[in-house]
Amino acid sequence: MRNVLVLCVTFFALLSYGQRQEDVTVKRVMKLMGTRFEITVIAPNEDIGYINIDEAVSEIKRIERIISSWDEASETSLINMNAGIQPVIVSAELFGLIERAKKISEITDGAFDISYASMDQIWKFDGSMEGSPKESEVQMAISKIGHDKIILDYDKRTVFLSEKGMRIGFGAIGKGYAADRAKELLVSKQVKGGIINASGDLTTWGTKITGEKWLVGIANPLSKEKVFSWLPVxxxxxxxxxxxxxFVVLNGEKYSHIIDPRTGYPTKGIQSVSVFAKYAELCDALATAVFIMGRDSGIHLINQIDGVEVVVVDSDNKVHRSTGILFDNNP
Incomplete structure (x- = not known):
């Protein structure tokens, strides 16, 4: 009888242990930072999973309150309002983000530049444009652009835009940064794995419940509904x-929403750019830069940066890649 009891207790303990290990995948889709966010986590149960997601959402909203150029109370808006007037003391977090953005501007020869925001006044992709802006308007906007005109004081931790009318915006780096910070928070909470997808800016950690790698599909250039290749992330x-x-169509010609800050005009020649790296912030910025630099110059740049890869689909629907990309057509 005693042996039977021991066996029953042992079986119950094993059963309980097995139940504790049955993790679930929890996902939520929502609108944050003006765009679609999809957050997926691996959790012991659904309740904990949704709590984890709520914490990630709170972190993303916190980031938005700092970097939004539409929120008049944000640090970024304060910098813009004081352009050409006086330096603004900012948080160490925003200072660091601007410092990294300036470094990316340097290595991309200005193809990426957070001071591009003055272009928002002349190019609109909401359906309201009826014709191309005047050349004089473009040149006036360009005169307000330049990462060298963003003056950082490391001792006082201030940011100063040296000309009136200058503006900075984080549309080409902010979502990636927010995804990184939300991931960092969840990892610190011992969340085993997950994906944060900020409208195409995606970061992962851990694996699926099955132990398989997270995969990202490169869309077929001839059909967005089909996948050209699967790549592990x-x-x-x-x-x-x-x-x-x-995009906007003017006089029968399609113009991308991605503006070259050096010329003031939309880019041509590329349909899509996907950049792979450790941090979504860097991927976000470099994807924009490569799009603007063009296929050959962009891939050449990426080939010189350790730990970064790129896939480019050009205007002829041909796929090009950096040296470290190996395609896998099986999901």
Whole structure:
């Protein structure tokens, strides 16, 4: 009888242990930072999973309150309002983000530049444009652009835009940064794995419940509904910039929403760029830069940066890649 009791207790203990290990995948889709966010986590149960997601959402909203150029109370808006007037003391977090953005501007020869925001006044991709802006308007906007005109004081931790009318915006780096910070928070909470997808700026950690790697599909250039190839994203990130969602057609010609800050005009020649790296922030910025630099110059740049890869789909629907990309057509 005693042996039977021991066996029953042992079986119950094993059963309980097995139940504790049955993790679930919890996902929520919502609108944050003006765009679609999809947050997926691996959790012991649904309740804990949704709590984890709520914490990630709170972190993303916190980031938005700092970097939003539409929120008049944000640090970024304060910097813009004081352009050409006086330096603004900012948080160490925003100072660091601007410092990194300036460094990316340097290595991309200005193809990426957070001071591009003055262009928002002349190019609109909400359906309201009826014709191309005047050349004089473009040149006036360009005169307000330049990462060298963003003056950082490291001792006082201030940011100063040296000319009146200058503006900075984080549209090409902010979502990636928010995804990174939300991931960092969840990892610190011992969340085993997950994906944060900020409208194409995606970062992952851990694995699926099955132990399989998270995969990202590169869309077929001839059909967005089909996948050209699957690539694993292990403890890593990817960001995609494309001209198929936001654009304007003027005089029968399609213009991408991605503006070259050096010329003041929309880019041509590329349909999409996907950059792979450890941090979504870097992927986000470099995807925009490669889109603007063009296929050859962009891929050449990426080939010189350790730990970064790129896939480019050009205007002829041909797929190009950096040296470290190996395609896998099986999901």
């Amino acid at each position: 292990v403890e890593s990130s990817v960001a995609t910039s494309g001209n198929y969602e936001k």
